[in-house]
Amino acid sequence: MNAVVIGTGEAGYTRHPEPGQSGHTFLRDAIMAAVKDAGLKHSDIDGLAISSFGIEPDKSIDMAWRLGMSLKWLLQDTNGGASGINMLGHAVRGVEAGAASAIVVVGGDALGGEGFAKLTANYNRAIRDHVSPLGHSGPNSLFSMLTQRQMKAFGIERQDYGQMVIAQRAWAAGNPGALYRKPLTMDEYMNAGMVCDPLCRYDCVPTAAGASAIVVSTADRCPPHHLPVRVRALKQSFNYDNQEGDGLKTGLSKVASDLWSAAGVQPEDVGLAAIYDDYPAMVLAQLNDLKLIPGNDLARFARVDIGERRFPVNTSGGLLSAGQAGAAGGMNGTVEAVRQLQHVAHGRQVPDARLAVVSGYGMVLYRYGACVGAAVLERAQ
Amino acid sequence: MKPGLPLTRCADCGAGYFPARLICPRCGNANWRRDEVHDGVVEQTTIVRHAAGQTEWKPRHIASVRTADGQLIVAGLEEPLPEATKVKLFDNDGSPIARRNA
Numbered sequence: 501m502n503a504v505v506i507g508t509g510e511a512g513y514t515r516h517p518e519p520g521q522s523g524h525t526f527l528r529d530a531i532m533a534a535v536k537d538a539g540l541k542h543s544d545i546d547g548l549a550i551s552s553f554g555i556e557p558d559k560s561i562d563m564a565w566r567l568g569m570s571l572k573w574l575l576q577d578t579n580g581g582a583s584g585i586n587m588l589g590h591a592v593r594g595v596e597a598g599a600a601s602a603i604v605v606v607g608g609d610a611l612g613g614e615g616f617a618k619l620t621a622n623y624n625r626a627i628r629d630h631v632s633p634l635g636h637s638g639p640n641s642l643f644s645m646l647t648q649r650q651m652k653a654f655g656i657e658r659q660d661y662g663q664m665v666i667a668q669r670a671w672a673a674g675n676p677g678a679l680y681r682k683p684l685t686m687d688e689y690m691n692a693g694m695v696c697d698p699l700c701r702y703d704c705v706p707t708a709a710g711a712s713a714i715v716v717s718t719a720d721r722c723p724p725h726h727l728p729v730r731v732r733a734l735k736q737s738f739n740y741d742n743q744e745g746d747g748l749k750t751g752l753s754k755v756a757s758d759l760w761s762a763a764g765v766q767p768e769d770v771g772l773a774a775i776y777d778d779y780p781a782m783v784l785a786q787l788n789d790l791k792l793i794p795g796n797d798l799a800r801f802a803r804v805d806i807g808e809r810r811f812p813v814n815t816s817g818g819l820l821s822a823g824q825a826g827a828a829g830g831m832n833g834t835v836e837a838v839r840q841l842q843h844v845a846h847g848r849q850v851p852d853a854r855l856a857v858v859s860g861y862g863m864v865l866y867r868y869g870a871c872v873g874a875a876v877l878e879r880a881q
Numbered sequence: 882m883k884p885g886l887p888l889t890r891c892a893d894c895g896a897g898y899f900p901a902r903l904i905c906p907r908c909g910n911a912n913w914r915r916d917e918v919h920d921g922v923v924e925q926t927t928i929v930r931h932a933a934g935q936t937e938w939k940p941r942h943i944a945s946v947r948t949a950d951g952q953l954i955v956a957g958l959e960e961p962l963p964e965a966t967k968v969k970l971f972d973n974d975g976s977p978i979a980r981r982n983a
């Protein structure tokens with residue numbers, strides 16, 4: 501693929517928006533930051549991909565109008581945590597097909613606690629009609645039971661998940677954009693109040709307000725202050741098992757071999773991973789599906805490789821520490837991986853980062869997420 | 882609260898689904914008949930102790946239940962039940978409820 505990422509931008513990632521700030525203004529601010537980082541003028545942008553739970557009744561075209569953009573290419577994405585990868589794929593193909601020359605891809609929201617509760621209770625017909633009346637209160641209950649299945653199947657202890665959460669918090673200390681940056685101890689993790697057994701509050705993403713954006717274009721448009729980042733391969737899977745499994749595998753298990761062969765590299769060549777972390781169990785599930793965990797030993801990988809930060813996972817702090825700003829959750833990992841590969845992740849830079857894998861996961865149909873995708877990104881020389 | 886969980890069953894291949902589907906993923910047909918399943922086994926349970934946006938919240942018990950017909954469903958419990966408990970299934974206006982099979 502010839503299209504590259506040439507700029508990133510983020511806005512907000514705050515718990516409490518200031519008066520005048522909203523989902524719309526965070527989306528705008530992230531877009532403006534990404535366009536500036538890409539060294540482009542506002543009028544250079546001829547494509548927009550947007551994902552947000554909170555822009556209704558506006559649609560992508562209303563946003564284009566409000567954002568002062570006249571475009572040749574427009575996309576609105578509704579794939580939640582998998583929207584970032586989906587939009588990246590469409591944007592890359594859009595640029596390569598000549599449909600647009602510079603596409604800004606953005607996700608963001610300012611839902612707040614009440615907005616989040618409303619969103620998750622009415623997520624789709626199946627959840628609204630059959631699950632919400634039980635008092636499920638968002639996806640926590642479903643993923644608490646999935647986590648129990650994973651603990652049993654792979655011999656994982658709560659401390660192992662704790663190591664992952666603590667490691668992500670340690671990475672977050674180096675990210676000025678992260679919501680929570682204070683180091684977390686195992687005592688604090690183990691003694692934290694349960695939300696939905698066995699998930700404690702540190703296993704559940706904090707709701708933030710903000711937005712994340714990238715610019716996809718061609719390498720000749722990349723400004724001199726950083727290198728472009730190439731998408732070596734991108735694969736996705738939607739509703740691979742009709743919700744009839746245990747959720748311990750995602751659709752990535754079906755496409756991982758294709759992903760690595762299309763990328764022309766091996767899992768062990770990758771220097772860092774940005775894995776959608778709605779819950780620690782899902783980070784392990786996706787890493788395993790992507791063939792990044794030797795011998796299916798999820799517990800050891802959590803404790804040693806992630807916990808001791810030998811293999812960098814979610815160096816922004818991930819959603820668990822950086823915060824999830826609604827649909828920005830699908831973009832956070834891509835922004836971080838691009839910055840690492842551009843060697844501009846000041847304070848948390850992985851030395852000599854050259855190849856990264858990024859994933860997105862989301863859209864609970866009934867029992868677990870049904871949309872998933874991953875991309876292999878490379879620092880272009 | 883009605884006894885039994887309503888299923889949509891494919892009239893062609895016999896597969897049963899909850900919640901209802903439009904096309905059968907097994908055979909690709911759309912000929913449905915109504916059916917019910919009454920029995921199940923608790924596989925996992927959890928306690929919803931907090932809920933976003935709620936201040937007065939009473940902890941709820943929720944279970945993943947495998948029905949006698951094979952569907953994996955999310956059911957409400959009226960009391961905490963251990964894993965592997967055999968349950969009877971009820972339909973509470975669309976929401977599955979599981980009660981210990983006395």
Ligand SMILES: [Zn+2]
Pocket residue numbers: 891892893894895896905906907908909910
């Ligand atoms: Zn059928």
